[in-house]
Amino acid sequence: xxxxxxxxxxxxxxxxxxxxxxxxxxxxxxxxxxxxxxxxxxxxxxxxxxxxxxxxxxxxxxxxxxxxxxxxxxxxxxxxxxxxxxxxxxxxxxxxxxxxxxxxxxxxxxx
Amino acid sequence: xxxxxxxxxxxxxxxxxxxxxxxxxxxxxxxxxxxxxxxxxxxxxxxxxxxxxxxxxxxxxxxxxxxxxxxxxxxxxxxxxxxxxxxxxxxxxxxxxxxxxxxxxxxxxxx
DNA sequence: AAATTATATTTGCCTAGGCGAATATAAGCA
DNA sequence: TGCTTATATTCGCCTAGGCAAATATAATTT
Numbered sequence: 001x002x003x004x005x006x007x008x009x010x011x012x013x014x015x016x017x018x019x020x021x022x023x024x025x026x027x028x029x030x031x032x033x034x035x036x037x038x039x040x041x042x043x044x045x046x047x048x049x050x051x052x053x054x055x056x057x058x059x060x061x062x063x064x065x066x067x068x069x070x071x072x073x074x075x076x077x078x079x080x081x082x083x084x085x086x087x088x089x090x091x092x093x094x095x096x097x098x099x100x101x102x103x104x105x106x107x108x109x110x111x
Numbered sequence: 112x113x114x115x116x117x118x119x120x121x122x123x124x125x126x127x128x129x130x131x132x133x134x135x136x137x138x139x140x141x142x143x144x145x146x147x148x149x150x151x152x153x154x155x156x157x158x159x160x161x162x163x164x165x166x167x168x169x170x171x172x173x174x175x176x177x178x179x180x181x182x183x184x185x186x187x188x189x190x191x192x193x194x195x196x197x198x199x200x201x202x203x204x205x206x207x208x209x210x211x212x213x214x215x216x217x218x219x220x221x222x
Numbered sequence: 223a224a225a226t227t228a229t230a231t232t233t234g235c236c237t238a239g240g241c242g243a244a245t246a247t248a249a250g251c252a
Numbered sequence: 253t254g255c256t257t258a259t260a261t262t263c264g265c266c267t268a269g270g271c272a273a274a275t276a277t278a279a280t281t282t
Binding site for chain 1: 268269270271272273274278279280
Binding site for chain 2: 001002003004006007008010011013014015016018019020083084086087088090091092095097098
């Protein structure tokens, strides 16, 4: 991996909203966009753009099921980035915001 | 750690030049600015600004010795961020650019 | 086909932060 | 006190990427 690639990875993770999405996917495995919109309490547009950013950086992948799009971590992310994600989880798992997010998944789905 | 703090940390690491500086400090422990300018082959201004960014994010600390400024990782970074730095090292240590940097330290000092 | 729902993308606006060039500061020395 | 060297900071310019609002697309239903 060259420094530019690694820098781009960190840039993809340098946004609170994207870290919250990541934390949710790490715990839940796969989530629908409407779950994320409801849980994160963000506009559809903002949520979708951040997901696109993560997609473009090969961190998440999307699967369509009817009208719904389900997102999960890419195989690449799940394997190669595991140590990095462990670091992230250990550092934000106890955060109140993250715990609230996790508690809200499923209860706040918008669709 | 909240998501904003973690995001700021990743933003600090989302620059190839700052990653190269980090890789050098991880290997060498402490380096003078002029070493970095020579090794990275960057202008003094660019190098200094990136070091300031790392300083402002509590990743490096500076010590003056006469005219020279010596930089090293903060205690905080050396302890709390160790797992993250291990990930970084494992992912870029074999990179040609990084190895060239390491080989050049000391040989290219500008002062 | 038209309407509805879920999601993605575009547009306009604004800020952070990149760079080079210039300038400021700090230390050491003649 | 100047002069030189090392380093830091500022300025002007430019791009990436944040947001909200609007619009486009894709699937489903009637």
